[in-house]
Amino acid sequence: MSDAAQPTAAEVRAAAEAVKAALDRHLAAVERRTGDDDKAVYEAFNALAAAAEEYDELLYDRYDEVTPFEIPGADGALPPYAGPDEPHALSLLIRRDYAVAEPQRLFAQARRVAELDGEADPTGTAARADVSPLAALGVLFGEYEPDEIASRHKEFGLEEGDSTLWVTAAEELPEPGEWLNAPFEHADPERIVCRFDVSSVFDEQEDDHEDEHDDGTYGVAAPTAAVDGS
Template sequence: MSTEAQIDAALEAVVTAARRHRAVLQSGASEERIWRAYVALNNATVRYDDLISEVYDEVTPWDCEYLEADGDPESAPPAPIRPTGGVPVGDGAVMVSVRHRRDYVIPEPTRLLTLATEARRTSWAAVDSTHAARPVTDVGEAVNELVQAGDGTVAALDAYPEDLVPGNGVLVVNALHRPLTFAEAPASDGPDPLLLGPDEAQLYRMDEEIVDEDSIEEPVPAPRDPVPGSAARLW
């Protein structure tokens, strides 16, 4: 990648991190998420400042140094308590699974790899310099890197509407009887966590359709009636 391309990617990383930081503040997120968004913005500006200094021997108005995302122990929330068995229903509690699929078109895969490589460099520079220096080489890895560089959810991909053009999607709500749990070293060939068990059922489905596929538009929800049957009546 050329030096100018690196600078362009670093600048875009600053803009993306700034927008993400603002969105986190507006959402009333936890202190941990606010801190991580702050660190991402800080490190993106440091990376851009370093490149400007290296290439043009100039400086930016920002006076920042790399920060570690885990550097503020007071902001770390307590470890969540994860259930190990079925969820009791005696007090009226039930369990549902909300699953969301969204398709994307990648107009320029090479550009996406460049963005993800820069996101990795920014996110990992102060944590693992060896990993930070590794280029992203495939689109699956790129999407994962962009999600991790954001807030850790699919919503992080909304910051790249020109590089990940959203297509149709679907949201389903399923009735479950067993919680999702993770072993210390889950087997890759284990049960598919997205498949329903024989005693579980789909309760609701909402289709999200992109009306004009030639332009970036918000998806139009197409709600469906709840799934009939005895399972649906329990929820």
């Protein structure tokens, strides 16, 4: 950074004072918190993180020094719940990822379904399902419920990726057709009642930790289906 663009010593000092003030506000919020999801604590934490980051940047730019502090990130964490205390409606938001691992198996299953449905047109869906992954997927997902696809994904030549389920609360049920054009546009993390994530990364984390037995020996913990409920 050029000398002209460097922050002044006074700016660095002001940033340090801002960190001190943010620390005091964070401690005060913690002392007054009303529960694990207290909004004031969450906001004070974010303010402290922002102040510390600003100070760290100015300190480095001015003096080429860094702080020993690292504010833990909140990536993936949910904000405090801000939905109704007594919801009269709820929504389930589901995402499941799949890889097309065996295209020929996918085509064969789609062709079988199309033929059973009486699709005899040689230029119709059954024919396209032999060569087009899009047509094959359309046939299978048109025939089976998503839960059945999930339980039988290997039969259809699919490989599971990550999945997540959000349960969100609302004051009332939306009007019919109200959100169909953009079903996920208004998903509000602050209205999540609970969330369940499934990912192979959780299994890998389990494998990285050894399980200590009562006799003092160690063994690798058995992988489990990792479900993270927030």
